[in-house]
Amino acid sequence: MTAPGRPGRFRRGRTLARFARPYTRRGIVAGFTMIVATGASVAGPVVAKQVIDSGIRPGDYSRVVEWVAVFLAVVVVGWMATAAQSYLTSWVGERVLADIRVAVFAHVQRLDLGFFERTPAGVVISRLTNDIEAMNSMVTDGPTTLLQNTLTLVGSAVVLLVLDWRLALATLTVFPAMAIGTAIFRRYSGRAYRRTRERMGDVTASLQEDISGVRVVQAFRREDANYRQFLGVNDRYRAANVQTVNAAAIYFPFVSLLSAVATAVVLGYGGLLVFHGQLSPGSLFAFIGLLSNFFDPVQQLSQFYQTMLSAMAALEKIVEVFDTEPAMADAPGARPLPQIAGKVEFADVHFAYSQSSAEVLHGVSFRAEPGQTVALVGHTGAGKSTVVKLLARFYDPTAGRVLIDGTDVRDVSAHSLRSQLGIVPQESFLFSGSVRANIAFGRPEASDEEVIAAAEAVGADAFIRALPDGYDTEIQERGARLSIGQRQLVAFARALLADPRILILDEATSSVDIPTEARIEEALETLLHGRTAFVVAHRLSTIRRADVIVVLEHGRVIEAGTHRQLIERRGRYFALYDDWVEAVA
Numbered sequence: 116m117t118a119p120g121r122p123g124r125f126r127r128g129r130t131l132a133r134f135a136r137p138y139t140r141r142g143i144v145a146g147f148t149m150i151v152a153t154g155a156s157v158a159g160p161v162v163a164k165q166v167i168d169s170g171i172r173p174g175d176y177s178r179v180v181e182w183v184a185v186f187l188a189v190v191v192v193g194w195m196a197t198a199a200q201s202y203l204t205s206w207v208g209e210r211v212l213a214d215i216r217v218a219v220f221a222h223v224q225r226l227d228l229g230f231f232e233r234t235p236a237g238v239v240i241s242r243l244t245n246d247i248e249a250m251n252s253m254v255t256d257g258p259t260t261l262l263q264n265t266l267t268l269v270g271s272a273v274v275l276l277v278l279d280w281r282l283a284l285a286t287l288t289v290f291p292a293m294a295i296g297t298a299i300f301r302r303y304s305g306r307a308y309r310r311t312r313e314r315m316g317d318v319t320a321s322l323q324e325d326i327s328g329v330r331v332v333q334a335f336r337r338e339d340a341n342y343r344q345f346l347g348v349n350d351r352y353r354a355a356n357v358q359t360v361n362a363a364a365i366y367f368p369f370v371s372l373l374s375a376v377a378t379a380v381v382l383g384y385g386g387l388l389v390f391h392g393q394l395s396p397g398s399l400f401a402f403i404g405l406l407s408n409f410f411d412p413v414q415q416l417s418q419f420y421q422t423m424l425s426a427m428a429a430l431e432k433i434v435e436v437f438d439t440e441p442a443m444a445d446a447p448g449a450r451p452l453p454q455i456a457g458k459v460e461f462a463d464v465h466f467a468y469s470q471s472s473a474e475v476l477h478g479v480s481f482r483a484e485p486g487q488t489v490a491l492v493g494h495t496g497a498g499k500s501t502v503v504k505l506l507a508r509f510y511d512p513t514a515g516r517v518l519i520d521g522t523d524v525r526d527v528s529a530h531s532l533r534s535q536l537g538i539v540p541q542e543s544f545l546f547s548g549s550v551r552a553n554i555a556f557g558r559p560e561a562s563d564e565e566v567i568a569a570a571e572a573v574g575a576d577a578f579i580r581a582l583p584d585g586y587d588t589e590i591q592e593r594g595a596r597l598s599i600g601q602r603q604l605v606a607f608a609r610a611l612l613a614d615p616r617i618l619i620l621d622e623a624t625s626s627v628d629i630p631t632e633a634r635i636e637e638a639l640e641t642l643l644h645g646r647t648a649f650v651v652a653h654r655l656s657t658i659r660r661a662d663v664i665v666v667l668e669h670g671r672v673i674e675a676g677t678h679r680q681l682i683e684r685r686g687r688y689f690a691l692y693d694d695w696v697e698a699v700a
């Protein structure tokens with residue numbers, strides 16, 4: 116996988132457009148209501164001018180009444196149109212955001228394990244929550260602010276020019292200064308906002324890690340150290356925010372200043388024109404009214420600009436996630452793997468976790484016939500877990516091949532491969548939900564009878580029935596309410612119910628009490644029966660029973676055979692076995 120660079124503005128715009136497309140029709144209706152609302156706001160001062168110039172000044176009170184009525188009508192239309200448009204735009208905006216959130220989630224789920232090893236979970240969570248939230252005001256209020264203010268701006272400019280072009284041109288002289296100010300603001304602020312997104316991710320990542328690890332933190336009395344570390348992370352986030360605030364603190368008053376300068380120009384120059392009788396007092400009044408009509412949008416647009424810079428920084432981070440391709444995507448011509456018998460062969464497999472890191476498997480070869488149990492043994496770090504990760508195709512070998520029934524796992528679709536594999540990791544991961552749902556995790560359509568049968572087969576039924584709500588007991592996040600041994604039995608039942616052709620089991624080293632140990636052993640027997648199984652084994656009983664024992668050392672297979680063969684050879688396995696027996700004795 117290649118690390119994506121910063122996606123350009125074009126890419127971000129396209130991403131937004133893609134998510135907005137399904138709502139085009141409502142968007143158009145919203146645009147129409149916006150135009151009406153804007154028209155009403157521009158028409159207000161013009162009607163007021165009529166009240167003065169054709170009603171009050173000629174002293175015709177009936178005209179005053181007429182024009183006041185028109186004025187009220189304009190206000191009511193404007194109010195209704197504004198209400199409709201804010202409803203419609205937030206409706207569309209919220210849906211676009213929800214769609215983006217779902218799309219990011221779906222994309223993240225497809226990414227390879229390597230991505231999750233590189234990227235802290237908290238950062239991924241921040242992309243899905245904070246960064247999408249940061250786009251909220253842009254997506255919901257943005258189109259309105261942008262269209263309405265631009266229309267108001269252009270409309271007011273036209274009316275100003277019609278009223279008195281000399282005065283209008285005099286006002287526009289402030290614009291070059293504004294353009295320069297905005298360009299500087301954008302450069303500085305854009306950078307600052309990108310930084311806030313990154314720092315925000317650090318905050319979430321730090322929180323996520325500390326909260327998940329709270330038991331260890333408390334056990335080692337690391338509260339103060341973690342507190343101080345969090346202060347640091349939090350402070351860096353604050354500092355990044357302050358930079359954006361500083362930029363805004365200079366920019367917005369600058370925009371106000373320009374609008375005050377423009378008013379001064381109009382009052383001075385317009386007053387002169389009224390003195391000379393070249394402009395009616397009503398026109399000067401309308402002009403000043405319109406001037407705020409003209410500069411309000413400028414203010415609003417500049418504020419929106421800030422919102423947009425922030426949102427764009429967030430969107431950039433989200434686009435980066437979209438640009439991250441799963442490294443383990445199916446090959447173009449990938450076929451579904453047909454129903455397998457369960458023959459597995461590693462042929463001279465070399466592997467490194469990344470291009471920059473050292474090779475951890477140096478030509479591993481072995482084979483397992485259908486139905487055999489293969490025990491992988493070796494010292495810690497020898498490469499046992501790595502071997503099973505390659506078999507499940509969480510990674511691809513850098514050289515050599517992994518074959519199932521003679522088919523290279525890279526040639527088949529990952530979905531069809533995994534649906535025939537069962538994996539019981541070292542620390543089984545249970546999800547929040549009922550015990551039943553956790554057992555049926557790999558086969559949600561399984562009936563209650565099947566779930567119970569699976570639990571019975573691995574000897575989990577008794578303890579599950581003893582739980583407060585039996586099979587309906589809610590297991591908290593990660594199964595926090597069950598003991599490790601119980602969690603493992605649930606995981607066994609889950610694997611058994613999924614009935615995979617090939618079972619991968621990273622056996623827990625943690626010692627459980629003798630009765631549980633015996634129960635787990637029995638459960639294993641049931642589980643391994645009739646399928647090819649790879650067991651990263653620490654339990655002597657499991658190892659002894661295996662059909663093939665593969666001894667790994669420093670990423671190489673140094674011995675392979677049955678327990679008896681290896682003992683007779685008096686090699687490395689024999690030495691390991693000696694240690695074990697001694698440890699147990």
Ligand SMILES: Nc1ncnc2c1ncn2[C@@H]1O[C@H](COP(=O)(O)OP(=O)(O)OP(=O)(O)O)[C@@H](O)[C@H]1O
Nearest residue numbers: 232468472475493494495496497498499500501502
């Ligand atoms: N995600 C990873 N990224 C980089 N290197 C890794 C990764 N996982 C494991 N390694 C390295 O690969 C080597 C083999 O690790 P592996 O997890 O396969 O060992 P193991 O035999 O399962 O050990 P244990 O018995 O302790 O579980 C080790 O040197 C380890 O440091």
Ligand SMILES: [Mg+2]
Nearest residue numbers: 499500501651
């Ligand atoms: Mg391991």
